[in-house]
Amino acid sequence: MIRDLFSKKRRQAKIPRDEAKKEVPEGIMAKCPECKSICYIKELRKNDMVCEQCGYHHRLTAGERLHCTIDEDSFQEINAGMISKDPLNFPEYEEKSREDREKTGLSEAIVTGTASIGGYPVVIAVMDASFRMGSMGSVVGEKIVRAVNRAIEDKTPFILFSASGGARMQEGVVSLMQMAKTSTALRKLHEENLLFISVMTHPTTGGVSASFASLGDVNLAEPGALIGFAGRRIIEQTIRQKLPDNFQTAEFLMEHGQLDQVIHRHHMKKTLTTLTAIHQPQEED
Template structure:
């Protein structure tokens, strides 16, 4: 009887060995931060990084975004080799820039270029939040202005996808001046009767939301995107009021007239194509 007691198999849970853990490839599975669903990363990527369970829009890299929008083989990148300097000798800033360059394979927080969307020629800029949280420093502002000038010279519609934490503190007032610089360039585009479509993605905050991102002829956003200038806690402490639960979301801004439309990622390319076609027909009708 005692022998039988010791011969029984234990039913305790075992802790996987380090070797077993290593057999599961890193990045194989992804977890949705909204509904907590677990899914294969490849399946998530096939669905343009949109959760199949709840529709949550995961972040896209700049190049992933361009691949979902620009017709195959038509994208030509501008100003890829522009890199930021350290004008204020800010501690560790050059090291952080170098780290982000290696991590993202980008030289700055925005990719700009030209191509076609369903045959319609455009110039396009896409911010990438992986690089310094998409903050707008001197190079980001300069690349946007150069892109706007291209739109004017080549008479192409301008599309900008914002994803940013705001101005880049390591460049101080030089970063803040990019707000005025990009806004002034957009005013020139407006005088030339050029079309500007602004698309705000998660997150679009600070100096970016307060400048070029809010100046589109069409202001669009992805579902659930955080859009605002100051943080929620700061606003509540300032006005001493509790803000609505959906405050600073794309849906809240749409409800209060600050957006033209909230567009699902799967519908973004077709929506942009319709807008571009509409304006091409308008230009043909007026002979411009």
């Protein structure tokens, strides 16, 4: 019957899952976690991985971060070949680290080097969450310390972009020791009257947020970034209180004095240039 042609069952017919996958090739389109809009990844990259519809800041790789932050062709990587050992003989740790190196093209979860921003020389470090979730192991800590020492040697500002799930559990106490190690190095930078700018991106959590990421002379963050130590559920269970909806976001921390400013990604380079310029050493008369 004609009525059957327009039945609810017919109108809800769906394309088979395998065929649907063929319609949108992987790596071509991206869905915004915030507003759910869909766009071409190519267009998203042109906008520095910021959603044009709602302004959501997608994660950047270390290479993408450097591309949109520093002056073109100014980056010179330092300590590039350092690779983590397996101090605890943790099951499958070396194998998974090797897989991450092959997948990301990085030797570790952080890239460090010298560069210029707005024409001003800096030492810069960028964490990459795609490598072991940006977790802080012995090599991450050592590369930060060496980068700080290079900034002291060159008498230039030190800029660090954090993106991390915290300390790397596969290295146990060796990883936790990096909190004190990096903090001590930054203290030496402070004693030399050199600028340290910490930029916290999504996410910056655990031992990273509790150590070097929060020790900047200027602490900045990207909009909507998750920043905190323990997880929301653990805190609520401990204090037996409901936390605000925007708890542990960059905006919440800004309101409560832990951040100096929340900076849109498109304005980050200009802000860093201004901060670096006003902290240049003055020539004596």
